[in-house]
Structures are given as structure tokens and as C-alpha cells.
Amino acid sequence: MTSARPLVLAITTGEPAGVGPELTVQALAGLLGPDAGGTGVADAAFAGVVFHVLGDADLLAERAQAVGLADAWSNMLAGPRVRVVPHATAAPVVAGRLDAANGRYVLALLDDAIDGAMAGHYDAIVTAPLQKSTINDCGVPFTGHTEYLAQRTRTPKVVMMLAGGGLRVALATTHLPLAQVPAAIERGDLYETLAIVDTGLRRDFGIAKPHILVTGLNPHAGEAGYLGREEIDVITPALRDAQAAGIHATGPYPADTLFQPRHLADADCVLAMYHDQGLPVLKYASFGAGVNITLGLPIVRTSVDHGTALDLAGTGRAESGSLVEALRTAAEMAAHRAKHPLKNRTQPRGAPDAAPSANTRAGHARTRSPRT
Numbered sequence: 001m002t003s004a005r006p007l008v009l010a011i012t013t014g015e016p017a018g019v020g021p022e023l024t025v026q027a028l029a030g031l032l033g034p035d036a037g038g039t040g041v042a043d044a045a046f047a048g049v050v051f052h053v054l055g056d057a058d059l060l061a062e063r064a065q066a067v068g069l070a071d072a073w074s075n076m077l078a079g080p081r082v083r084v085v086p087h088a089t090a091a092p093v094v095a096g097r098l099d100a101a102n103g104r105y106v107l108a109l110l111d112d113a114i115d116g117a118m119a120g121h122y123d124a125i126v127t128a129p130l131q132k133s134t135i136n137d138c139g140v141p142f143t144g145h146t147e148y149l150a151q152r153t154r155t156p157k158v159v160m161m162l163a164g165g166g167l168r169v170a171l172a173t174t175h176l177p178l179a180q181v182p183a184a185i186e187r188g189d190l191y192e193t194l195a196i197v198d199t200g201l202r203r204d205f206g207i208a209k210p211h212i213l214v215t216g217l218n219p220h221a222g223e224a225g226y227l228g229r230e231e232i233d234v235i236t237p238a239l240r241d242a243q244a245a246g247i248h249a250t251g252p253y254p255a256d257t258l259f260q261p262r263h264l265a266d267a268d269c270v271l272a273m274y275h276d277q278g279l280p281v282l283k284y285a286s287f288g289a290g291v292n293i294t295l296g297l298p299i300v301r302t303s304v305d306h307g308t309a310l311d312l313a314g315t316g317r318a319e320s321g322s323l324v325e326a327l328r329t330a331a332e333m334a335a336h337r338a339k340h341p342l343k344n345r346t347q348p349r350g351a352p353d354a355a356p357s358a359n360t361r362a363g364h365a366r367t368r369s370p371r372t
Contacts, residue, residue, distance in 0.1 A: 006048040010122040012109040013055030016093040018308025019318040020128030022063040026320040029072045037075030050177045051125040067316040095314030101140030117299040124300035124330035158296040165285025168269040169278040181274045190238035198247045200295035203340045204333040210268040214251030217273045221254045289321040
């Protein structure tokens with residue numbers, strides 16, 4: 001991105017049978033003022049931002065009609081701020097009814113957005129929800145947006161972080177069976193996760209000295225080893241590695257008492273050890289307005305905090321708040337990244353003591369309680 005042109009955000013409209021197409025129309029109509037064809041009060045956060053909508057043009061017009069925004073959609077397309085980048089679906093779309101024939105269409109949207117962002121044509125991509133089963137059913141192994149983005153950008157490691165309700169929660173592990181989580185938490189990998197989060201908060205959020213709170217894995221953060229040794233053998237050594245590298249990360253803290261205002265007041269992010277340890281609190285605080293962020297990529301990517309909502313598709317009852325916040329966060333991240341000296345860094349430097357990626361039996365420090 002250069003100062004010669006405005007920010008350009010690419011929106012992939014996701015699963016065509018889901019709510020993605022109509023939420024895109026609703027979100028843009030709400031955040032653009034009448035001068036740009038919208039129906040809302042112009043949001044200053046998007047001043048001058050241009051939106052490229054990747055999807056089937058006929059489907060978008062059909063969903064705009066279904067949610068009562070046909071005129072607004074036409075007006076937005078006639079203006080300078082919204083452009084459809086057309087991709088035709090392979091099969092006719094019925095709202096709420098999945099069709100594996102359209103699985104490759106969904107991937108084509110994502111590929112186009114990634115390629116455009118990597119080439120510098122887009123400053124960020126914002127992804128509406130897709131249906132993993134549809135892509136797998138069309139013969140393409142697919143585990144999710146995050147993993148696909150890492151593969152397509154040749155990024156060895158990324159970190160999932162969700163934001164909303166005044167919280168940021170990153171995850172040390174993501175979509176794993178709970179029984180596999182302890183073995184997946186390794187000293188070297190945990191250090192790399194902390195380094196990616198630290199760089200992301202500095203570069204993409206403009207936080208000069210981020211403070212990351214790290215949860216334990218076990219109840220009471222292991223109770224000094226009596227309820228599990230991962231805090232002693234893995235998490236604390238990884239924290240020492242991070243601190244030696246200048247990363248302000250503290251812990252491990254008991255997760256059940258960490259998410260309180262007095263503990264979070266001077267923190268910029270919580271790193272949770274697994275999916276259902278960190279995300280229930282955030283989604284309770286912000287569901288419908290949360291944002292899914294992928295840290296560590298060479299491009300900016302955000303998404304919504306919900307799925308395809310097939311039962312709501314085409315009804316006009318789906319709420320676009322999460323997509324609006326994903327767009328807002330993407331614009332803010334892109335603006336920060338463009339002027340930050342770390343803008344070209346994607347992966348962390350090595351740990352000071354070359355922390356091993358396998359679990360090591362180093363250190364016998366007691367786990368800590370949150371600051372009071």
C-alpha cells in the first residue's frame with residue numbers, strides 16, 4: 001500500500017448457500033453513507049476505503065433483493081467505493097441448501113483474494129463464513145480458512161486470535177481433540193506463538209510494548225505440579241525464552257480466575273492453551289460482534305466469529321455486526337502495518353537459547369497467581 005491510493009479491502013462472500021452474500025450487502029449498506037450509495041451514517045473508520053466484493057454478481061443482487069436492499073446495492077455499485085469482482089457459481093444456489101458442486105467456487109474466491117493481497121492489490125482480506133464440508137465433498141481436503149491461508153502464503157506457522165468485548169484471546173492450539181492438547185503444547189512452539197502474537201500486536205495494532213497474559217493448561221495452573229506438570233516443564237521455560245527475547249509475557253495463570261477486569265486491566269492479549277479454554281469467555285462477551293484474526297501471515301486477514309447460519313440465509317434475520325467489526329479491524333490493521341517497521345516480518349526470530357520444540361523437563365518454578 002502507498003499513500004497514493006486509498007485502502008482496498010477484499011471481501012470473500014463465502015458459502016453461497018449461507019449468509020455471507022447478504023451479510024456483505026447489509027454490512028456495506030450500513031457503514032457507507034448516502035453519498036456512497038449506503039443507507040447508514042458514514043462511518044469515519046472507513047473514510048475513503050474501497051471494497052472489492054468477490055462473489056457471484058447475480059447471487060449478490062438476489063440476496064440484496066431478499067433483504068430489502070436492492071436499491072442500495074445498485075447505488076453502491078454505481079458509486080466509487082464498492083466493486084464486485086465476479087465469480088460465477090458452478091450450480092444454481094438455493095439459500096440454506098448446500099451443494100458440493102460449488103465447493104471449488106468458494107476456494108476460487110479465497111485464492112483470488114490471497115493472490116491479490118500477496119501482489120499488493122488488496123491491503124487486507126475479510127472472509128465471510130464458508131462450509132468446510134462442501135469443500136471436502138468436492139474432493140479438496142480442507143480443514144479451515146486459517147490453515148488454508150498459511151498453506152497458500154507458504155507461512156510455516158500462524159496464530160488464531162479473536163477480539164471482541166474489549167478482549168483479545170490468542171490460542172496456543174486450535175482445532176484439536178482435547179486429549180491431544182497436552183502433547184501439542186511444546187516449549188519451542190509456544191515460544192514461537194508468543195513471538196508471533198507480540199509482533200502482531202506491535203505491527204498490526206500499534207501497541208508499542210504488548211503485555212501478554214498466558215494461561216496454564218491444568219486446573220489451578222497445575223497447583224505447583226500436583227495437578228499436572230506442563231506449567232513447570234513446558235510453559236514456564238517457554239515464557240523465560242520469550243522474556244529473554246524482550247517479549248512482555250507473564251504467567252502461567254489459572255484460567256478460571258484470569259478473565260477478570262482487575263487482571264486484564266493492563267493486558268493487551270491473553271494466550272490460552274486450547275480452544276474451549278479461552279473462547280467461551282470472549283464469545284460470551286462479544287458474540288455477533290467478535291472478530292477472528294490470523295496473526296503471522298504476510299497479509300492482513302480477518303473474519304467473522306460465526307458460521308454459515310444456513311437456517312438464516314435469505315431471510316434478512318442474520319446480523320451483520322461481526323462482519324462490520326471484521327472490516328473495521330482489517331482497515332485498522334492494514335493502516336498500522338503499512339507504516340510499521342516490522343511490516344515485512346511474518347515469522348519470529350529464534351528463541352535466545354534455541355528452545356527445543358519437544359517438551360523439555362527444565363525448571364521447577366512454581367506457577368503464579370494473577371496480579372492483584
